[in-house]
Amino acid sequence: MASNLTTDWGGSQSPGDFLEFWHTHREVILVVVICFSSTAWILYSTLPTRRVIKQPPTHSVATAKLAPTKPVVLNTENLEAPVEALPQDAVAHGPRRIKGELRKPEATRKVSSFEGSRRTQVLIFYSSLTTTTEKIANDFARNLSASLEGDAERKDLFCDPSVLDLAQIDYDEYFINPPKPVDSTTPVEYFYLLLIPSYNIDTINDNLLEHLQETHHDFRIDTAPLSGLLGYSVFGLGDREGWPTEEEGFCFQAKEVDRWMAKLTGRKRAYPLGMGDKKQDLKNRLGEWAEGMTDVLKLAATTGSLGEGVPGSGDADESDFEYASGEDDDEVVVEESATLKKKKKNNNKKTTNIDDVEDLGRIMKSNQASPNDSKGPTPIAIDFTTYKKSNAKKAVAQTVKEMVPKSSPTYTSLTKQGYSIVGSHSGVKICRWTKSALRGRGSCYKYSFYGIASHQCMETTPSLSCSNKCVFCWRHGTNPVGTTWRWVVDPPEMIFEGVKAGHYQKIKMMRGVPGVRAERFAEAMRIRHCALSLVGEPIFYPHINEFLGMLHAERISSFLVCNAQHPDQLAALKAVTQLYVSIDASNKESLRKIDRPLHRDFWERFQRCLDILREKRFKHRTVFRLTLVKGFNIEDEVEGYADLVERGLPCFVEIKGVTYCGTSTSAGAGLSMANVPFYAEVTEFVTALNKKLNERGLDYGLAAEHAHSCCVLIASGRFRVDGKWHTRIDYTRFFELLEERGADGDWKPEDYMGPETPEWATWGKGGFDPRDERVDRKGRKIEVS
């Protein structure tokens, strides 16, 4: 007889009833069971997890070597249970478990208040086999203590730095979460410094790297569990004798540690990776790194922030524009064909070429057509003073206005593109080459040709306004235009200080960027060159000579580019290191089409400028800058360009292909990728031009090239010594001449001619500095052939 079963689904049931119930409700039961188990698993897996095992060494913090100053006191009670407290088999065989809480990314956490008694604890970690790094770490801590002690304003913000030997500590206590301070009433923020010598044999470094990597990949903890740190920085020691380059292993482990720490801290790199060669430059490199790092440390301790540009405290907003805003200072670009097609369609109805004054009016109207449309084109400021008397009155009334007021769309547009606007009419911006050189990825062609170190170059203009609207200029549509100065004039001192501050601020924003090296970063904090060729026309600024004088007084070289539309200002120009004139076409019609000048007498102005340049050629290093645009100014124009060269007799002719820029905001001038010449086409043109010049008995030759920038340099025979080109500049000599003889002084460009052009930069060699790493636009490495 079947026994009756009492079940909790109610009543007395027989097994038959049970089966029947099961068949009827099994789906529901299964769903309930599945839901229950999933919930239980989720709850289990989100409970605070605990890491309990780790590969050796398993010394507790108590055994760590501490600085000979005051030892760091860490509250080991607050730390998780020691390994011994757990069953032995779990330690030996169980899965790796994680201790510590789940942390939200830094960005989502509330920023702590930095008022009150919060303090910063610097922990200096090191590894060392042959004691060099150990000694450095201890000296470093002593010096840091002394430096903080001597800083009355900040000393209360710091605990004494502590030194920790990576062979003695338990990584779990430092590299999963920041340690917890002893005194919970005084919040402490940790700042990690890691001094890492590289070893291509098994050392404690491998354990550390493995630990950092595992922690990052451990799915049970946040990928950036150290984001609670105030910041970190790594310094590597190596030996170039055995490992000459980074590719061959120089400081490779410091690079790795830096990379993993960036991930674990959510990119809290406070200062770029420093690297020193034990046998050569260790002292200098370490000194630079320590100095810069200490400044950042003090800033971070005072403000609780790593400063602009470092994630968690603001971003370098211009990075989005890295490639959108042209390659270099005076780059010219064409826009993406899709955008272009749209614009072309629109332009069928309203051409933007300025053929006469009516066109100007038409453009004004079209720009004003939809005043409420914020996405519409920026209104173009046009000065009519050279056209109609009645408008002259308007201009007088406008003289007190600012060129780029803060409230203007132009200001918004330029700052969005990464410019810092200084005063009311000047701007500064760091170019992509400056960023590239900071990361050891190559300098612009001006390094190959003239020895300009891109990471020490400031790109600026004291006049954001221009008198042309060149079809290929990526800035037009955003920058103001005019034929005469009719705005408030800012004093040169204010502009000079402002642009330097703006430049340095932008360099500092690169501090946390991967790949930036401490050595170049430190060098970049000393401007050596100034490219006066950003948006606008620098010689338009009424105090340009005073501004140049200020640059030179600080031994900053000046490369000034002008548009050949201001002969009076050009004639009055005092000493510059290198003087450029843009030559965008070889004849009047072509120039009108391509530069779209606002001056009616543009061609006469242009020719006068060439004559002035001819006169100046024994005083300044004069340069013609040609930008080749297929379909606009290449075909059948070789002869015409040769005429211009013959007229101006410049020291150099730089020929550059227009550059493609996928997201340019250029106002739609009917250009597309088809207008971008291939390098082979540029070299073909250059060879033809050089031949023409030689046929006319002019002593010019193909001197240098930078294939990456699609740029070639033709030089006058004046810069050829014993059959070798000397296109580079002796900057020191330039400043000596200036100081000896004044800005009107009597000297020739040959007097500050530099050393021989490096072999790799000469014609036929490509022009890429072999010391740099070559990468494509996405940062992928390219083999140099």
Ligand SMILES: Cc1cc2nc3c(=O)[nH]c(=O)nc-3n(C[C@H](O)[C@H](O)[C@H](O)COP(=O)(O)O)c2cc1C
């Ligand atoms: C066995 C051995 C392997 C090394 N491997 C590298 C290496 O791969 N890359 C490098 O840059 N330096 C390498 N070095 C140089 C050391 O990193 C350098 O001497 C460092 O200053 C040593 O620091 P320490 O005295 O604190 O151990 C190596 C040195 C030794 C003895």
Ligand code: SF4
């Ligand atoms: S000269 Fe200076 S501003 Fe111009 S591209 Fe080179 S680094 Fe940039």
